[in-house]
Amino acid sequence: MPDAVKAPVIKAVGVKRYYKQRGGSLLSFGRKPRMIQAVDGVDFELYEGEIFGVIGESGCGKSTLGRLLIRLEEPSEGDIYFRGESSKALMKKDPKKFHRMVQAVFQNPFDTFTPNDTIGEIMMRPLRLHGIGKSDEERRAMCEKALEDGGLKPAADFLGRFPHELSGGQLQRISILRSMLLEPLFLVADEPVSMLDVSVRAEIIHMLQDLCASRRTAIMLISHDIAVVRYVSQRVAVMYLGRIVEMGDTDTIIQNPMHPYTQALISNCSSIDPDEDKQAIEIQGEPPSPINPGPGCYFANRCFKACEKCFKSYPPMRTMKDGRVVSCHFATGDE
Amino acid sequence: MEKIKKVGVRLAGMVRSSMQLRMGLIFFALVLLVVIFAPSLAPFDPYDLGDDLLVPPGTNGHWLGTTNMGQDVLSMIIYGSRASLAIGIVSALISGVIGTLLGAFAGFYGGKVDKVVSEIINIFLMIPTFFLILIIVALFGSSMINVMLVIGLTSWPSNARMMRVQAMSIKERTFVKSAISMGETKRQVLFKYIIPNGLFPIIANTTMGVAKAILTEASLSFLGLGDPNVISWGQMIYEGKQYLATGWWMSTFAGLFIMLIVMIFYMIGDGLNFALNPKMKKI
Numbered sequence: 001m002p003d004a005v006k007a008p009v010i011k012a013v014g015v016k017r018y019y020k021q022r023g024g025s026l027l028s029f030g031r032k033p034r035m036i037q038a039v040d041g042v043d044f045e046l047y048e049g050e051i052f053g054v055i056g057e058s059g060c061g062k063s064t065l066g067r068l069l070i071r072l073e074e075p076s077e078g079d080i081y082f083r084g085e086s087s088k089a090l091m092k093k094d095p096k097k098f099h100r101m102v103q104a105v106f107q108n109p110f111d112t113f114t115p116n117d118t119i120g121e122i123m124m125r126p127l128r129l130h131g132i133g134k135s136d137e138e139r140r141a142m143c144e145k146a147l148e149d150g151g152l153k154p155a156a157d158f159l160g161r162f163p164h165e166l167s168g169g170q171l172q173r174i175s176i177l178r179s180m181l182l183e184p185l186f187l188v189a190d191e192p193v194s195m196l197d198v199s200v201r202a203e204i205i206h207m208l209q210d211l212c213a214s215r216r217t218a219i220m221l222i223s224h225d226i227a228v229v230r231y232v233s234q235r236v237a238v239m240y241l242g243r244i245v246e247m248g249d250t251d252t253i254i255q256n257p258m259h260p261y262t263q264a265l266i267s268n269c270s271s272i273d274p275d276e277d278k279q280a281i282e283i284q285g286e287p288p289s290p291i292n293p294g295p296g297c298y299f300a301n302r303c304f305k306a307c308e309k310c311f312k313s314y315p316p317m318r319t320m321k322d323g324r325v326v327s328c329h330f331a332t333g334d335e
Numbered sequence: 336m337e338k339i340k341k342v343g344v345r346l347a348g349m350v351r352s353s354m355q356l357r358m359g360l361i362f363f364a365l366v367l368l369v370v371i372f373a374p375s376l377a378p379f380d381p382y383d384l385g386d387d388l389l390v391p392p393g394t395n396g397h398w399l400g401t402t403n404m405g406q407d408v409l410s411m412i413i414y415g416s417r418a419s420l421a422i423g424i425v426s427a428l429i430s431g432v433i434g435t436l437l438g439a440f441a442g443f444y445g446g447k448v449d450k451v452v453s454e455i456i457n458i459f460l461m462i463p464t465f466f467l468i469l470i471i472v473a474l475f476g477s478s479m480i481n482v483m484l485v486i487g488l489t490s491w492p493s494n495a496r497m498m499r500v501q502a503m504s505i506k507e508r509t510f511v512k513s514a515i516s517m518g519e520t521k522r523q524v525l526f527k528y529i530i531p532n533g534l535f536p537i538i539a540n541t542t543m544g545v546a547k548a549i550l551t552e553a554s555l556s557f558l559g560l561g562d563p564n565v566i567s568w569g570q571m572i573y574e575g576k577q578y579l580a581t582g583w584w585m586s587t588f589a590g591l592f593i594m595l596i597v598m599i600f601y602m603i604g605d606g607l608n609f610a611l612n613p614k615m616k617k618i
Binding site: 099 | 508509510512513514515516517518519520527528531532
C-alpha cells in the first residue's frame, strides 16, 4: 500500500445490505420475512489516487456494493466513512455535499443521459446543481474544455448533439468527464467497459487511469473482467456471495491467489500465451442461496479443498505476511 | 435554438411516419381556422332570430336551414365549434395534468403514496362517471366552466394509470440513477427526468380524451344540462330533437359535425400513438 500512512479516503465498516424476500405463500403469514443478503459485511479502505478493483461472479453483490457507496441505496447495517465523515450523517446533513464528493460511472452509456437533452445541457447540469461557475457561459466554457481535454473535438459540436447521436465510447467518455467536472473524492465505475467494443475499452480505461493519476481521485472499479482489473488497479478485492474473500495488492493476488475461489477464478481466466501450462480448476454447482447461507464458509460446497471445518464455521479474515487479507481456513499465513 | 430545431425535425418525422396523424392534423387545422374566423365565415348572426322559422336547407340563403326560432343552422354550427373545441381541449388538459402529476407521484415515490393514489384511481374508475357528472352539473349549475371542470376532474384516471406505469419503469433506468448520484433532489428527478421522458403516451391519450370530452359535453347538453347561454353542438341536438319529424336538419347537421370532430381527434391520437411507438414503425 503506497499511501498507508495517510488516512483513507473511504472506509467501509461492516457494510451490509439485506433485501426482504418478496411474496411468500399464505402459510408463511406471520413468520418473519426471509432476508436476502446481497452484501453481507464488507470492510475495506481506499486511499487517494488509488484504483481499487472489485471482481466476482454475477450476483455476488459487487454492483450492490457500488450502489451503496454512491448512496443509491442505504446500507442495512454498517457505515461508510468519507474522509472520516459518516456517510449516513452527511446524507442527513448535506446531501448535496455528499453527492459532490462521490460520483459514479455506469455500465450502460446509452442510457446514462436523459434522451431529451443535448450533451451541453447534460454536462452543465451538475455544475448548475452545485453552483459551480458564475454564469452559463462560464459553465459552457468549462464543459468545452473538459471535452477537449478528453479528446472529444470539436467540443462545441458535441455540446449541441443529443445522446442518441453519439457512440457508446463517446458517451462513456462524456459520462466520465461529467463526473470529473465536480472533482469528486471518489468515483465508482460499475462495469464501465463491459458494454463497449473491445477497440474502445482501452481508451476508457486509460482515461480513468489518467484522471486518477492527475486528480488523485480514488476509483472503485467493479468488473468481472479480471484482465481489466489486473491492468488498472493497484489493489483488488474478490467477492463471493456478498463477502470479500480475498483482498490485497493486485499482482500478489493474481499471481499467487490463496483463497480457493480466487484460485478457481484466475485459473479459468484465458491467457494470451497459448503455451502457458495452466490447469483450469473446475468448480461445480451454483453458489448457495443468499437466503440464510448457513454457518460454514459460503464456498464450501463448491470448494475443492473443503473439509469438515469449512462447513461448520465461516473462516475469519486473516492478514497474511504480504499484506493481503484472506478468509479461508487453509490460508494460515505460514505458506 | 439548436434544440428547438432538432425537436422540430423529430416532430416532422413523426408526422411523416403516420398517414392518420397527417390527415388528422390537416383537418384539425381546418377546424381551427373555422373557430378563429367564425364571425367572417358565418353568413348570419347565430343569436339573431330571423323571420324564416324552421325552413329546410337551401332556402333564402340558409344553406342548412333554420331552427324553430329562426336562427341560421350553419352559423350556429360555425359558432358552436368554439364551445365544443374549448370544452374538449380544456377538460382534456385538466385531466392530462392531474393524471400526469398523480400518476408520476405514485409511480416514482412508490410505497404508501402509490397505494393511496392507486386506490383513488380505482375508486374513480369504479364510479359511473357520467352519472357523477350529471349529479354535479345538476347540483352546481351548468355553466361552461363547470362542465369543463367536471369532465376534466372525472376523466384523469386513465392518464394517471398510464403515467404511473411509465414512472415506475423510468425510475429504474440508468439516467435517473445517474441524476440521483449527481445530486438532483427527488422533486427535480420527478419533474426533469421522469415526467418529460414518460409523457408521450399521455399526450396521445389526452388527444383522444379531447374527443371523449366533446362527446360527454354533447351528451350533457342533449340531456338538457349544457350551458343554455352558449351555442354548442350538443345543445343544438337537444333543441332539435323535438322537431325531428318536421325539421330534421336542426339535429342532424350538429350530430354530423360532432362525429367529424371526434373522428379528427381520434385520428390524431391514434396517429400519435403509432408515431411514438418505435415498435410499430415501418422499417
